[in-house]
Amino acid sequence: MQLTDKQIELIQATIPTLQQHGVELTRYFYNRMLSNHPELKETFNLGNQRNDAQPQALAKAILAYAQNITKLQNLGDAVSQIAHRHVSLDIQPEQYPIVGTNLLHSISEVLNVPMDSELIAAWTAAYQQLADILIKTEANLYQQQEKNYGGWNGWKKFKIVDKQPESSEITSFYLQPADNTPLPTYQPGQYISVRVMVPQLGIKQPRQYSLSDSNHPDYFRISIKKEAADQQHEAGYVSNTLHQHYHIGDEIEATHPTGTFLLHHTDKSIVLISAGVGITPMIAILNTLAANKNQQHISFIHACRNSDVLAMHQHIIGLQQSMHNLHSYLACENPGTELMADKKGRLELSELDNSLLPSDADYYLCGPKAFMHSQYQALRKLHIPQNQIFMELFGTGGFSQHAA
Numbered sequence: 001m002q003l004t005d006k007q008i009e010l011i012q013a014t015i016p017t018l019q020q021h022g023v024e025l026t027r028y029f030y031n032r033m034l035s036n037h038p039e040l041k042e043t044f045n046l047g048n049q050r051n052d053a054q055p056q057a058l059a060k061a062i063l064a065y066a067q068n069i070t071k072l073q074n075l076g077d078a079v080s081q082i083a084h085r086h087v088s089l090d091i092q093p094e095q096y097p098i099v100g101t102n103l104l105h106s107i108s109e110v111l112n113v114p115m116d117s118e119l120i121a122a123w124t125a126a127y128q129q130l131a132d133i134l135i136k137t138e139a140n141l142y143q144q145q146e147k148n149y150g151g152w153n154g155w156k157k158f159k160i161v162d163k164q165p166e167s168s169e170i171t172s173f174y175l176q177p178a179d180n181t182p183l184p185t186y187q188p189g190q191y192i193s194v195r196v197m198v199p200q201l202g203i204k205q206p207r208q209y210s211l212s213d214s215n216h217p218d219y220f221r222i223s224i225k226k227e228a229a230d231q232q233h234e235a236g237y238v239s240n241t242l243h244q245h246y247h248i249g250d251e252i253e254a255t256h257p258t259g260t261f262l263l264h265h266t267d268k269s270i271v272l273i274s275a276g277v278g279i280t281p282m283i284a285i286l287n288t289l290a291a292n293k294n295q296q297h298i299s300f301i302h303a304c305r306n307s308d309v310l311a312m313h314q315h316i317i318g319l320q321q322s323m324h325n326l327h328s329y330l331a332c333e334n335p336g337t338e339l340m341a342d343k344k345g346r347l348e349l350s351e352l353d354n355s356l357l358p359s360d361a362d363y364y365l366c367g368p369k370a371f372m373h374s375q376y377q378a379l380r381k382l383h384i385p386q387n388q389i390f391m392e393l394f395g396t397g398g399f400s401q402h403a404a
Contacts, residue, residue: 007122022059150182186257275367
């Protein structure tokens with residue numbers, strides 16, 4: 001759907017209002033939609049509703065869309081990432097009108113604008129334009145998944161065949177198809193969605209987890225951090241349910257691997273920088289490089305809070321025995337007496353030797369938002385070009401979260 005010049009002007013005129021009241025609008029929207037369509041509670045992450053992450057992410061996305069309404073090509077990478085997340089959650093075209101109706105009514109009700117106004121008509125056209133783009137992109141992804149050997153669409157039952165603790169917080173779950181069908185291959189760095197019944201909610205909830213190993217013909221591995229409650233956040237619904245209530249032999253639902261956090265050049269030097277559970281896609285990348293016997297320089301740089309929460313460290317040390325091109329660096333805020341960390345304290349890339357940070361390497365970042373931001377800024381100060389930096393942020397997706 002092509003917007004008229006007048007509609008574009010009206011959309012752009014709402015930018016100051018979105019900047020000031022966007023989160024208020026999106027909070028209202030989610031409450032309205034989930035009240036009118038409670039069945040969608042099994043599609044949306046209620047944890048991110050509870051901690052306000054989803055309304056904030058949507059507010060930023062709507063603002064970015066309005067700001068780029070005449071140059072949607074600027075949002076190409078973000079549109080692709082959102083489409084991958086939607087496909088991972090089995091979002092279908094018939095759900096778009098539900099979202100659109102509730103969003104338009106929310107704009108009308110929060111901004112006190114009549115539904116028959118020119119502004120609502122403009123946003124109706126703008127929403128349909130974006131929906132058409134996403135539906136088409138997602139249809140192509142669904143089609144590709146079905147074509148893959150072992151591929152499928154939607155939710156599929158998997159059996160937990162092993163469960164291994166990796167640290168005091170992280171546990172690996174090994175998943176095999178309950179119907180014993182073959183598994184598709186995936187790119188290291190991609191993720192799957194899993195869906196389980198959460199007892200305290202009485203409904204199913206989905207979450208997206210990176211695959212934490214290279215391709216294996218008979219299982220997927222995901223490594224999940226148990227999100228404990230703290231002063232700012234309540235305990236994670238799905239991660240705690242999986243850690244406490246799901247065991248070997250139990251079944252969960254999962255979707256086909258997807259995602260855009262991929263190796264871009266397998267023949268270039270590679271630097272993997274992670275913190276906390278952000279190590280999981282990096283392990284998948286590293287294990288794939290090891291399996292393929294890639295010979296380029298690899299730096300594996302990780303940050304952790306303490307030795308108890310550090311996952312998969314011995315695995316990396318073991319790989320170094322056979323991979324002479326692998327160079328590791330660990331920064332640990334409280335390593336204790338047994339852990340041999342390269343630095344006691346927070347990771348500061350400016351302190352690292354150039355041999356760990358080649359100027360011509362591709363850089364991959366994964367971890368909490370604040371960590372990602374600080375490492376990205378540090379790399380830019382070290383004159384690493386933006387087009388050599390690739391990032392994966394765990395949590396809600398949005399147009400504004402992708403700096404590279």
